[in-house]
Amino acid sequence: MPDSLAAGAAYARFAPNGTPDDMSLVVSPVGADTGLRIALQDLRLGRYYAARDLLEMTGREWGLRTSRSNLLAAGAGEPGIFKLWLDQEPNSPDAAMMWARVLTRAALKAHRSGMSEDVVGSAARLAAKAGWRASELLPECPVPWVDKILLAQLPYPAHMLDPRARHRRMPWDELPGGRDQGMPHLGPWPLLGEVDARHPGNRGGYHAMRQYFQRVRSTGAAMDFSCWMVLSEPSNPELWLLPVYALVDKFRTEYENDGGATERFWQTGVVGHYAVQAYNEWFAQLPPAEYPWVSMADFSHLAHALVANGETRMAADVLRAMGPYVTAQPWKDVNTILGRSKDWTDGFLTLRASTLRRWPLTTPTT
CATH class of the missing domain: 1.25.40 (Serine Threonine Protein Phosphatase 5, Tetratricopeptide repeat)
Known part of the structure; x- marks a missing residue:
């Protein structure tokens, strides 16, 4: 597991008072x-x-x-x-x-x-x-x-x-x-x-x-490829994220023109399985010193899948590793399809603050 204090180093720099509400927001794929x-x-x-x-x-x-x-x-x-x-x-x-x-x-x-x-x-x-x-x-x-x-x-x-x-x-x-x-x-x-x-x-x-x-x-073929890849236990841990990306594409395809879209898609066992798997096999093995060179899109997709599936403790670790940075996707499209407020950043800030308050830096990670 990543060292929670080390994982929160970037976060702490942007939250001098130690509270999630103080952290700024930078929408950028570049990260740190x-x-x-x-x-x-x-x-x-x-x-x-x-x-x-x-x-x-x-x-x-x-x-x-x-x-x-x-x-x-x-x-x-x-x-x-x-x-x-x-x-x-x-x-x-x-x-x-x-x-x-x-x-x-x-x-x-x-x-x-x-x-x-x-x-x-x-x-x-x-x-x-x-x-x-x-x-x-x-x-x-x-x-x-x-x-x-x-x-x-x-x-x-x-x-x-x-x-x-x-x-x-x-x-x-x-x-x-x-x-x-x-x-x-x-x-x-x-x-x-x-x-x-x-x-x-x-x-x-x-x-x-x-x-x-x-x-x-097809969306199904992309999902098949992504799941097939992780079944082979890829040598590059970053590839454990492939099914998470494929699930976002599946959500877009199935619900983009469906006014009855619900959050239940993200609360299924399939999403939970691949999100937790990516956390354990990739993020948990990632040295905090490497965070600045990690794809911010990978961080964002994993954090979204975890928090949407109710895995908030793990999501808090990823959100701290992100520091003040985030990519618009998948938050923006999911926000739009679910019919939430037009400004997805408002929802993200609320979600990030509540998640980090629930799981502060002093919480032990097991």
Whole structure:
């Protein structure tokens, strides 16, 4: 179990009087990663130097490289800043990777916004080409392959994203062993295999695969994949969160257009099982010193599932680890679907304060 006092260190900094009501609220996926926050601020001012330094410092910490590059691409503002960087440093693996990341996001955005097939196809080709260049410059990096899994969501044959497709076993999109391994769904398994070959259990790669099943197959397929993964006891503890994310997607799909949505969904044994499992197998093993580099989205999803299922003691531990930070999801969508107040942050602040008061720092954790 995490040391409750250590887990509450960040919380205490923002609550000088020791009361939950004093803690501020910062809605941000960045959390306490100061270097990432500075790099994002720099990008929004049209400068890439801090991002370049951050990625250089991140080095071959592949998991952190994947998550930081994703947030840099998402929060940069004007994506052309990465093209400027690449033009200035054409042989930079970091610049090439970031340009591929923003082009991948642009292709997905074009598809989801209903742009023409020609526009989406052109965007996809540009993203794939940039990804191949990034792989050439740093072959051992998993990030370009994570992007290929994301591009597999587009309405084109996914094997076209795989330069080694001709040399692989067929059918290309069937998991070796298929039904014998308990996973019958077709998907871009060779692309995930390339990610695993470079960084086994890469969080970004497996969430990209979950998103593929959710968007291309079905909510049920995404749930099957996520549950199948944790049954195999993943080497990366972060992957214990996969079913929690899949449950949020299931809730959205089943209740988004249903005015009779209730909270009973979150009070079921299925939610409780996967939330407590993720707490025990991931969060409880996590050294507090690593909290600043943990995905704030992971913290938020776990805290939400625990508190919604009535596991408030465990939720209090996670909320303290989050400090003043939170991501809008899943709180915002769940709040909207359940027909609560328009400002989800009001409900979150009330919930956080009541949970932390009920389980103060002095409460022993067993």
